[in-house]
Amino acid sequence: MSKHWGRGALSTALISALLLAGCGSNSEKGAEPKNAEGSSETTVNASGFPLTKDPITLKMFTRIAPANGPFKDMPVFQDYEKMSNVHVEFTEAPTDGFQEKKNLLFASNELPDAFYRSGITQLEATRYGTGGQLIPLEDLIDKYAPNLKGLMEKYPEIRSGITTPEGHIYAIPGIVTLDAARTDKKWINQAWLKKLNLDVPETTDELYDVLVAFRDKDPNGNGKKDELPMTARPPVPGQGLPIVNMMSGSFGLDQQLGYNINLVNDKVEIWMGNDRNKEMLQYLNKLYTEKLLDPDMFSQKEADYLAKQSSGNTGLFFDQTNNVFMPIKDQYTGIAPFKGPHGDQMQSQGAPVARDFGAFAITSANKNPEVTMRWIDYFYSDEGSTMLRFGREGENYEMKDGIPYYTEAFLATGNQAKITPYAGGGAPHLISDKVASFINPPQVQEAQDKLTPFMPKVRYASPMFDEKTAQEVNVLRNDIDKYYEEQSAKFIAGALSFDKWDEFQSTLKKMKIDKLQDLYQQAYDKMAK
Incomplete structure (x- = not known):
């Protein structure tokens, strides 16, 4: 699509x-x-x-x-x-x-x-x-x-x-x-790379250096410091932060079962509180603090994001296809996921x-x-x-x-x-x-x-739960997802210090993230039979 x-x-x-x-069926509940x-x-x-x-x-x-x-x-x-x-x-x-x-x-x-x-x-x-x-x-x-x-x-x-x-x-x-219809591509401004004599970045460190050059070296040639090095879609409540979805694979964080989940030897691991996630958020905070990442990323509308694609004045963005920037399509090229600090290079984002x-x-x-x-x-x-x-x-x-x-x-x-x-x-x-x-x-x-x-060999969709379990999952996720998205945005934007990371982890525990992980594990075990 x-x-x-x-x-x-x-x-x-x-x-x-x-x-x-409160919206029920006139039919008898639980009937075969x-x-x-x-x-x-x-x-x-x-x-x-x-x-x-x-x-x-x-x-x-x-x-x-x-x-x-x-x-x-x-x-x-x-x-x-x-x-x-x-x-x-x-x-x-x-x-x-x-x-x-x-x-x-x-x-x-x-x-x-x-x-x-x-x-x-x-x-x-x-x-x-x-x-x-x-x-x-x-x-x-x-x-x-x-x-x-x-x-x-x-x-x-x-x-x-x-x-x-x-x-x-x-x-x-x-x-x-x-x-190609299930992923967002990583589109980089190859005209700017050529102008500045830069290679396509292959690692997260090289990406940082390229974004700095986009910010400081006037690749659009107008003598002004008005280039936007990198942007991403605005958040949709309950669907995660797009910038996290786009970058998580570089830190070994997958998105299986329609959630922030790694599958390791058939074990479900919800990674929102782990140290790899902290590393990713610290990296994104560095980009944001140094104005390499769109300062309006969390507040812009979808229309704003699309306009930035077609402006030709953006260095890197993410999208499924090229139809928004078609008039300037030759200015951009798709690139591979960035290799992260631990050697991870994964296309974690993508639909089943x-x-x-x-x-x-x-x-x-x-x-x-x-x-x-x-x-x-x-x-x-x-x-x-x-x-x-x-x-x-x-x-x-x-x-x-x-x-x-x-x-x-x-x-x-x-x-x-x-x-x-x-x-x-x-x-x-x-x-x-x-x-x-x-x-x-x-x-x-x-x-x-x-x-x-x-890309993973199999991208598992969100599992089917029975109605009672689905309600339990939804109650848990309603609180956990809202908290994770709000706190992650604050970590990235610098409104919350990483000195609070232990408190962040503790709160996720209190919200029963381990119980949520167990429910996904049970569902995956049934799916994998």
């Missing part, structure tokens, strides 16, 4: 727990979920198109992003209806207020047939699955979703990341097999293959779950994903060497985001190297190639 087409699609169980307080297999009102064709002999209508609730046009006008849904014999009536809810509208549907039990691009969180999946409002999908996937099943077999971490401790799958994710949890779910109101599963499975093929992302061949895109590219005429209209639910993020489909020409042009893939040797 291009982050500039929408960052609001990724929900967390942490946020969900707060939004869902019914499997809707066999309840179909129409006969589903086992393979090929159409999916059914007789036309049917499915009602789906979806989030519509500001960039999107109406779903009914998107060529993917118009053309797919003709292919499949399935008409979809979308109820579109804007991103603002979307969570509340979704909560209300569950609370009132006025359910659509399916939730499409609705950001079903792990807590919601477990709560409404065990409550009977979302149906289990594992058998339907096995029989009616060969594309999705094949991906789950090729990438076992997909199944482990979407399966409850009881063995049920209540929601399916967006799947990203393209590494199952990137967008809860992209699609089928409800107990659905009379045709088999057809619905076949309907969504098409989008987990390269052919279906091409239709979803690019529209109509000839009109919106053309094929070159087996890869779809928007036509120049269509690009000139500026309507790419109007024709696809991909724009805005969170759509249930496959993002592979075959369908990513728009977000993964050669410059971006070259930048990814610098990161790939330093």
Whole structure:
């Protein structure tokens, strides 16, 4: 997903727990979920198109992003209806207020047939699955979703990341097999390096020296000390500090299981209180104190950050793709992670293959779950994903060497985001190297190639907890995450002395970080079986 087409699609169980307080299901809690297999009102064709002999209508609730046009006008849904014999009536809810509208549907039990691009969180999946409002999908996937099943077999971490401790799958994710769509690249101003006759920095010490040169040696040539050596995204509460996420790998700190976790010989280690983290924060404090790191990093808006990318007056920043700074793309190049003081060189930041949890779910109101599963499975093929992302061949895109590219005429209209639910993020489909020409042009893939040797073999997604454990994890994380993010920002900005580190560690202990670690360990043990 291009982050500039929408960052609001990724929900967390942490946020969900707060939004869902008091929002229950009309179904009996704890009941064994019914499997809707066999309840179909129409006969589903086992393979090929159409999916059914007789036309049917499915009602789906979806989030519509500001960039999107109406779903009914998107060529993917118009053309797919003709292919499949399935008409979809979308109820579109804007991103603002979307969570509340979704909560209300569950609370009132006025359910659509399916939730499409609705950001079903792990807590919601477990709560409404065990409550009977979302149906289990594992058998339907096995029989009616060969594309999705094949991906789950090729990438076992997909199944482990979407399966409850009881063995049920209540929601399916967006799947990203393209590494370049799951990482933020490290973009450095190569024009400034050339101007100052500097090599690409390979270590954290060399990075410091380069940033000092960017600050002091007037690489933009205007005679003013107005260059911004390095910047990063503003923080999003509950999602960590972006600058920490970007630099942690240089200090041996990974981000497994969707959290600040190292996996060492199958042992979960939450590293927020350890000495490597202290070293990283001290390094970032040095950069910040010496005005090598953006002084507005913690307070700026996303729009400010994007403007700094496109200004050409920034030395180093982080982003998935190059579409914001495309007019000056030749000024920048992607580089490898920096080797840290202990020799660590890791691309710790990055999403799992199952990137967008809860992209699609089928409800107990659905009379045709088999057809619905076949309907969504098409989008987990390269052919279906091409239709979803690019529209109509000839009109919106053309094929070159087996890869779809928007036509120049269509690009000139500026309507790419109007024709696809991909724009805005969170759509249930496959993002592979075959369908990513728009977000993964050669410059971006070259930048990814610098990161790939330093990525973990498996990036584990956040684990599925049972509802009771999920609530416990959320309560613990709500306090711990807020404290860690606030204190880390203070350490970096110099508002909190590192003489207080022992007190910081002690407070994390009092907040039961060891208990949180144990809960993640138990979940990982089940995932790794």
